[in-house]
Amino acid sequence: MRTYGEWAVVAGASEGLGAAFAAALADRGYKLVLLARRADALEAVAAGLRGKVEVVTRAMDLSAPTLEAEVREVLGAREVGVLVCNAAHAPLGAFAQRPLADGLRALDVNCRAPVTLSHLVLPGMVARQRGAIVLMSSLTAFQGSPFLAVYGATKSFNLSLAEALWAEAKPHGVDVLAVCAGATRTPGYLKAAKTKAPGELEPKQVVDETLAALGGGPLLIPGAFNRFASFLLRRLLPRRSTITVMGAQTAKLLP
Ligand SMILES: NC(=O)c1ccc[n+]([C@@H]2O[C@H](COP(=O)([O-])OP(=O)(O)OC[C@H]3O[C@@H](n4cnc5c(N)ncnc54)[C@H](OP(=O)(O)O)[C@@H]3O)[C@@H](O)[C@H]2O)c1
Numbered sequence: 001m002r003t004y005g006e007w008a009v010v011a012g013a014s015e016g017l018g019a020a021f022a023a024a025l026a027d028r029g030y031k032l033v034l035l036a037r038r039a040d041a042l043e044a045v046a047a048g049l050r051g052k053v054e055v056v057t058r059a060m061d062l063s064a065p066t067l068e069a070e071v072r073e074v075l076g077a078r079e080v081g082v083l084v085c086n087a088a089h090a091p092l093g094a095f096a097q098r099p100l101a102d103g104l105r106a107l108d109v110n111c112r113a114p115v116t117l118s119h120l121v122l123p124g125m126v127a128r129q130r131g132a133i134v135l136m137s138s139l140t141a142f143q144g145s146p147f148l149a150v151y152g153a154t155k156s157f158n159l160s161l162a163e164a165l166w167a168e169a170k171p172h173g174v175d176v177l178a179v180c181a182g183a184t185r186t187p188g189y190l191k192a193a194k195t196k197a198p199g200e201l202e203p204k205q206v207v208d209e210t211l212a213a214l215g216g217g218p219l220l221i222p223g224a225f226n227r228f229a230s231f232l233l234r235r236l237l238p239r240r241s242t243i244t245v246m247g248a249q250t251a252k253l254l255p
Helices: 016-027 039-047 068-076 100-128 151-174 187-192 205-215 224-236 240-250
Strands: 007-012 032-036 055-059 078-085 130-139 174-179
Touching: 007 016, 007 100, 016 032, 016 039, 016 078, 016 187, 016 205, 032 039, 032 068, 039 055, 055 068, 068 100, 078 100, 100 130, 100 151, 100 174, 130 151, 151 174, 174 205, 224 240
Parallel strands: 007 032, 007 078, 032 055, 078 130, 130 174
Antiparallel strands: none
16 A cells, blocks of 8 residues: 555544454554544544554534534644545335435435545645545445445445546546445444355455555455456346346345
């Protein structure tokens, strides 16, 4: 991994992949700004890393309309070298049966927040001619995802946004990467999963592959099985079949 600067910001850092990103970035010497809603869970992540690096935590709701001002205030004059947009809201279930507010919250956390955070840090990165932005996407980005309809659509948004920023920022020394993860054994995923999914990865595997892939991009699918399955689904099966396969897989998570 190149050296991108002094500070890394991880949005959605209180558990799972976000906590794994925080640990891996601390191992690589980055000072950390960690964001999520639960102050106690954030502090627990930070406590394990404070021996290694300086860590600032801020409990905040990334769906809040005040997000830009709040993050500006937390960052102050810190020069952000790495931004990881990891937080997500994933309403599971049939679209028509979920409250509208849940879908709109997914738009705020999964789309509005990455746009806001990237817009806050990218100009400084471009000016310094170095930086990295990771947008967490998903295998749901590549087709409609029944029972995760809004979440899947937001992950397509993340992929598209990352690809565009990758092309705009690369000439300025800034690396942008969309990470289209498959099933990853985070606490959130394990709560919903009743059986083992093919190709499941540990959070650390996803994070290590991600940090190693920075500078390439614009897209990473972590895990050899996931790359192969995604190739088959995207290139060989008709789109209708791919949507059906994804829906059948997600239906296994329904309560
Ligand atoms: N796990 C998988 O199988 C999988 C597969 C494909 C893609 N991904 C992607 O990988 C990323 C992380 O997945 P994960 O399984 O680790 O997710 P997770 O367990 O649901 O954790 C998400 C993180 O985001 C934070 N968060 C959620 N809503 C927030 C809000 N409104 N404001 C602030 N923070 C918020 C959570 O902390 P608080 O609750 O403390 O706020 C938590 O730290 C997501 O973008 C997801 O789409 C995961």
